[in-house]
Amino acid sequence: MSRLRGSVTIDDVARHVGVAKGTVSRVLNNYTDISDSTRKRILKAVQDLGYQPSATARNLKRGRQDTLGIIIPVGHGNGADPFLAEFIDGIARALDELGLDLLVTTAHSRDHVIQTLKRLIARRKVDGFIVTRTEVDDPRIAYLNELNFPFVAHGRTGDPSGYAWFDIDNEATFADGVRHLYSLGHERIGFVGGSLDLNFARQRREGYRQGLEALGVRHDPDLETIQTISEEGGLAGAEALLSQAAPPTAMLCATDALAIGVVQFCRKLGLKAGSDVTVIGYDGLPVGEYLDPPLTTYSQSAQEAGGRVARMLIDLLDGKEPQTLQALAKARLIRRASDGAPSMTSDALANVLRDRLNQQPPSGSKGE
Amino acid sequence: MSRLRGSVTIDDVARHVGVAKGTVSRVLNNYTDISDSTRKRILKAVQDLGYQPSATARNLKRGRQDTLGIIIPVGHGNGADPFLAEFIDGIARALDELGLDLLVTTAHSRDHVIQTLKRLIARRKVDGFIVTRTEVDDPRIAYLNELNFPFVAHGRTGDPSGYAWFDIDNEATFADGVRHLYSLGHERIGFVGGSLDLNFARQRREGYRQGLEALGVRHDPDLETIQTISEEGGLAGAEALLSQAAPPTAMLCATDALAIGVVQFCRKLGLKAGSDVTVIGYDGLPVGEYLDPPLTTYSQSAQEAGGRVARMLIDLLDGKEPQTLQALAKARLIRRASDGAPSMTSDALANVLRDRLNQQPPSGSKGE
DNA sequence: AAGTGTTCCAAAACCGGTTTCGGAAGTCAA
DNA sequence: TTGACTTCCGAAACCGGTTTTGGAACACTT
Numbered sequence: 001m002s003r004l005r006g007s008v009t010i011d012d013v014a015r016h017v018g019v020a021k022g023t024v025s026r027v028l029n030n031y032t033d034i035s036d037s038t039r040k041r042i043l044k045a046v047q048d049l050g051y052q053p054s055a056t057a058r059n060l061k062r063g064r065q066d067t068l069g070i071i072i073p074v075g076h077g078n079g080a081d082p083f084l085a086e087f088i089d090g091i092a093r094a095l096d097e098l099g100l101d102l103l104v105t106t107a108h109s110r111d112h113v114i115q116t117l118k119r120l121i122a123r124r125k126v127d128g129f130i131v132t133r134t135e136v137d138d139p140r141i142a143y144l145n146e147l148n149f150p151f152v153a154h155g156r157t158g159d160p161s162g163y164a165w166f167d168i169d170n171e172a173t174f175a176d177g178v179r180h181l182y183s184l185g186h187e188r189i190g191f192v193g194g195s196l197d198l199n200f201a202r203q204r205r206e207g208y209r210q211g212l213e214a215l216g217v218r219h220d221p222d223l224e225t226i227q228t229i230s231e232e233g234g235l236a237g238a239e240a241l242l243s244q245a246a247p248p249t250a251m252l253c254a255t256d257a258l259a260i261g262v263v264q265f266c267r268k269l270g271l272k273a274g275s276d277v278t279v280i281g282y283d284g285l286p287v288g289e290y291l292d293p294p295l296t297t298y299s300q301s302a303q304e305a306g307g308r309v310a311r312m313l314i315d316l317l318d319g320k321e322p323q324t325l326q327a328l329a330k331a332r333l334i335r336r337a338s339d340g341a342p343s344m345t346s347d348a349l350a351n352v353l354r355d356r357l358n359q360q361p362p363s364g365s366k367g368e
Numbered sequence: 369m370s371r372l373r374g375s376v377t378i379d380d381v382a383r384h385v386g387v388a389k390g391t392v393s394r395v396l397n398n399y400t401d402i403s404d405s406t407r408k409r410i411l412k413a414v415q416d417l418g419y420q421p422s423a424t425a426r427n428l429k430r431g432r433q434d435t436l437g438i439i440i441p442v443g444h445g446n447g448a449d450p451f452l453a454e455f456i457d458g459i460a461r462a463l464d465e466l467g468l469d470l471l472v473t474t475a476h477s478r479d480h481v482i483q484t485l486k487r488l489i490a491r492r493k494v495d496g497f498i499v500t501r502t503e504v505d506d507p508r509i510a511y512l513n514e515l516n517f518p519f520v521a522h523g524r525t526g527d528p529s530g531y532a533w534f535d536i537d538n539e540a541t542f543a544d545g546v547r548h549l550y551s552l553g554h555e556r557i558g559f560v561g562g563s564l565d566l567n568f569a570r571q572r573r574e575g576y577r578q579g580l581e582a583l584g585v586r587h588d589p590d591l592e593t594i595q596t597i598s599e600e601g602g603l604a605g606a607e608a609l610l611s612q613a614a615p616p617t618a619m620l621c622a623t624d625a626l627a628i629g630v631v632q633f634c635r636k637l638g639l640k641a642g643s644d645v646t647v648i649g650y651d652g653l654p655v656g657e658y659l660d661p662p663l664t665t666y667s668q669s670a671q672e673a674g675g676r677v678a679r680m681l682i683d684l685l686d687g688k689e690p691q692t693l694q695a696l697a698k699a700r701l702i703r704r705a706s707d708g709a710p711s712m713t714s715d716a717l718a719n720v721l722r723d724r725l726n727q728q729p730p731s732g733s734k735g736e
Numbered sequence: 737a738a739g740t741g742t743t744c745c746a747a748a749a750c751c752g753g754t755t756t757c758g759g760a761a762g763t764c765a766a
Numbered sequence: 767t768t769g770a771c772t773t774c775c776g777a778a779a780c781c782g783g784t785t786t787t788g789g790a791a792c793a794c795t796t
Contacts, residue, residue, distance in 0.1 A: 007492070009782060020746045025784055035744060052490035056433065057782035059424045061751045067471070067493075074457050085453035089442050092474040096484070101493060103435070104472045106460040116464070122420035124375070125435075125469060260658065290628065292660045377752060388776045393754055403774060425752035429781045740795075749786075756779075763772075 008051040017045045028053065068095065068313060069103045069126035071116055071140075073133060083283065083302050084132065087154070090306020091130065098314065114143055121149055128313050130154065134165075136199045152313040152325065154305060157199055164316050164325035166309050168300050170203035171210055173331040174252065177280055177298065178211025180333065181250045186278060187217070188346045190248030192237035192258050194229040201229070204254045204282070223248050227258060234261015242269075242277075243357055247349050249342040250278035256285040256297055263291060263338060269356045273338040277349065280339055282331070294336035300329060376419045385413045396421065436463065436681060437471045437494035439484055439508075441501060451651065451670050452500065455522070458674020459498065466682065482511055489517055496681045498522065502533075504567045520681040520693065522673060523568055532684050532693035534677050536668050538571035539578055541699040542620065545648055545666065546579025548701065549618045554646060555585070556714045558616030560605035560626045562597040569597070572622045572650070591616050595626065602629015610637075610645075611725055615717050617710040618646035624653040624665055631659060631706060637724045641706040645717065648707055650699065662704035668697060 014021040019038065027034055027042045034042075045051075059065050070091065072084050092102055103126055107113040117140060120126050128150035131140050136158040144151045145163060153165040160167075181189050191208045194201035205224065212219050225240045227233030237258060241248055242265070253259035259281025263273045273279045274293045281288065284299020312325045344352070382389040387406065395402050395410045402410075413419075427433050438459065440452055460470055471494055475481040485508060488494050496518035499508050504526040512519045513531060521533040528535075549557050559576045562569035573592065580587050593608045595601030605626060609616055610633070621627035627649030631641045641647045642661045649656065652667020680693045712720070 007490075010784095011782075020748095021782085022747075022784075022786090023745055026745090029784075033744060038744080050490075052487070054428075054782055055491040055493050056424055056427045057751090058784075059751095060422075060428050060753085060782080061784045063751080065424065072457075072460075074461075088472060089440075089474050092440075092472060093476075096473065099487075101471050101473060101488075103469050104456060104460060105464065105469060106457050108461075119420070119467075120469075122375075122418075123423040125423050287655050287658055290655055290659055378754095379752075389753080390755075390777075391775055394775085397754075399755095401774060406774080422752055425781090426754075427781095428752080428783085429754045431781075738796090740793100742793075743791085744789105746789090747787085750784085751782105754780085757777085759774105759776090761773085761775105763770100765770085766768085 007054075008049045010051070010053065013042070013045050013049055013051050016049060017041050063124075065125060065127050066099065067101045067103050067126050068128050068130060068310065069105065069120050070130045070132065071105045071107050071113055073113060074106045074108055083285075086302035087132065087306040090301075090303035090308075091310040092306075093303070094307040094310035094314075100314070110139060113140055117143060121147065128152070128317055130309055130313060134199055136197055136202065150313065150316050152309050152316060154309050155200060160326070162322065164312055164322040166305065166312060166327050166329070168200075169328040169330050170200050171207035172328075173282070173298055174204045174207025175211035175214060176207075176330075176333070177252045178208055178217075179215065181252065181278065181280070181339070182215050182217070184250070184278070184339065185341045186248075186250040188220075188223065188246060188248045188250075189217075190223040190241045190251040191225070192234060192241070192251055192253045192262060193224065193226045194233070194254045194258065195226065198229075201226075201254050208252060222246075229255050230257050231261040231264065234258040234263075235265045236261075238262040238265035242266075242349075242353055245350060246346050247353060249344070249346055249349060250339070251280070253279065253281045256281035256283040256288055256295060259295055259297065259338075260287070260291065263293075263295065267292075269353065271352075274340045275343050276352075278339045278342070284334055288336065291338070293338050296336045296339040297334050298331040299334050300331045305329075375422075376417045378419070378421065381410070381413050381417055381419050384417060385409050431492075432685075433493060433495050434467065435469045435471050435494050436496055436498060436678065437473065437488050438498045438500065439473045439475050439481055441481060442474045442476055451653070454670035455500065455674040458669075458671035458676075459678040460674075461671070462675040462678035462682075468682070478507060481508055485511060489515065496520070496685055498677055498681060502567055504565055504570065518681065518684050520677050520684060522677050525567055528694070530690065532680055532690040534673065534680060534695050534697070536568075537696040537698050538568050539575035540696075541650070541666055542572045542575025543579035543582060544575075544698075544701070545620045546576055546585075547583065549620065549646065549648070549707070550583050550585070552618070552646070552707065553709045554616075554618040556588075556591065556614060556616045556618075557585075558591040558609045558619040559593070560602060560609070560619055560621045560630060561592065561594045562601070562622045562626065564594065566597075569594075569622050576620060590614075597623050598625050599629040599632065602626040602631075603633045604629075606630040606633035610634075610717075610721055613718060614714050615721060617712070617714055617717060618707070619648070621647065621649045624649035624651035624656055624663065627663055627665065627706075628655070628659065631661075631663065635660075637721065639720075642708045643711050644720075646707045646710070652702055656704065659706070661706050664704045664707040665702050666699040667702050668699045673697075 010021045010024050014024050024042055027039050095102055105116050107116050131151055131153045134153050134155035134157050138157045141153060141157055156165050156167050178189055193205045196202045209219055222244060225237045227237040251262055253262055259279050262279050266273050266277055271277050281295050281297040284297050288295035288297050316322060316325055378389045378392050382392050392410055395407050463470055473484050475484050499519055499521045502521050502523035502525050506525045509521060509525055524533050524535050546557055561573045564570045577587055590612060593605045595605040619630055621630055627647050630647050634641050634645055639645050649663050649665040652665050656663035656665050684690060684693055
């Protein structure tokens, strides 16, 4: 009969038992107005025939898809983010328990993201979205809010009211970073930050400043630098901070990518991170473990975050108010080997650097 | 009227124009039996009302979902694979052009994979699957073949006939690796492989052997070791090969994870990869760039592979025969800095190693 | 015996599209 | 003028579920 491979429909079950298909449906949806004997006969038939309802047909009537969407932004060709891979893993695990699924799409520009959002919503392919890498002024969030379409953000925007989000307490974490460095004995603590368009970058700088203030250390603007978030940015940032008359003995970096660049710059100058100078990153990237020395960094569990965000979205779809779905978590310090007590004062460091910066070869030639 | 936010249905459009909804549908599906004037009026109304057909309703009738599925296997808690992140990116890009979407699920055990497969098929949520990390005897492929459900594998199984796949020519690539090492001057070339349950691991060892044979170099079983694919496996593999009387001066590794372990073991012994000993990996992991020295490796573009596999699956759904959809690609050698001409003979190396292996401290303490 | 509830389920409407069927109107040749 | 074809489109069936409606059968009052 049915030309689709083995697909058993509700009609097949109904016919097999000799009842109306509505009755089968009611049994499967736990209505109470079915006699025990009929219920049993139907359940047996469902078993025997291996019937599973078609998600499509059910969704058409119900108006739900049992599918959540995530749109991952990807740069031009430059691979995907390992954080996102784990994040998605966390989401998928959480959804699996509830029989929901995750639709993953990538978008390569700001316009493309909105366009994809629009398509997925109009075509009704998903019930809600998970938005990652929020910006201070995020067009996706504006769009979804306007449509009143359910979503949860991983990370906040400039105005974090009125929608559901889960975020790391960047301020507290970076203030903690400053405290940690200070307790190691560092007094000149630098900060290598990222573009202030990104909300988290702004918050991390704020946390750095708050940390200093809490300790009563004067905030020196020369110890702060803003770079693009990349290894190159880290190189530039380290150069900017270290070539000063009174360089920092420790550098707190907004991301691991920046920290990796900083460590590289230090190595080029023959400085060893962890003893000559201290570097701390943020992200807990696996790459950090293989660095020389292994990078000390703050980390949140991406998988945990994914699960958390997914559960929040489900709550939202169940009717909870977005305002009640806002949560902060703190990142954990993973001490590896790029931090330690200062081996020399800022002045001594400046002396060492003065010579080396001059004789520094133009490029990273390895020598024999 | 409609209680769903702004959702315009085909009926709205039909009413607005004053035609039957079937007519609207025919216009949108490019039927030819519609007069130009009617077509224009309808298209205008579609524009004006911002109508987009509901994927759900369309799928119900069509029996297609315009959605492909991928199930990523994840170990217990130990993060996701960066390769897969890029692979998914490649798939998503290819699908985006055609308006298809990708459903991503994770599974944490063999049974769970089959179970998820079953659910997704029975519920008719996807039209086809992409299967990654194939095993020599892969239950997923057996299951899908049995059901005659469309899928494309990334990687082959022991019996690669009868289904669509895309794979790297592991044999050719590893034979090429041997040739490369030989041309650098290495004569004792080792191989650190992975569990032979994994099909690619088997093929890579085969390629290694073929490479030797093609050069007329005698195959020495002592130069081959099989380890679990991980950094630890690499450490163990390096120890096994290097502690012999006639150690290899170069080691070809089945994956980057193994190669990373090998490099680490060498470093612990004070050997520098790229000069004292040569190490080549496979995977092109970004991590490799940050290694000291940066790892020379073979790589396929994960993104490209994803796109390729996605397009194959689409062809399959369009009715192409699976047998015509089988393709091999060759990996590219990315020369970084862990390979080079041998700086000493196997004998000399053995001498150096003899001392160092004895005075080797039990654990990886860094010293000052 | 008639009226009033329950209990249980069949039948039909509905979700929003696609596709089939058939017929009205117009065109053209005979 | 009539018959045969086209052209174009309305009406209805259909996909496979869920939900509403309504009524048969039975038990229980009064």
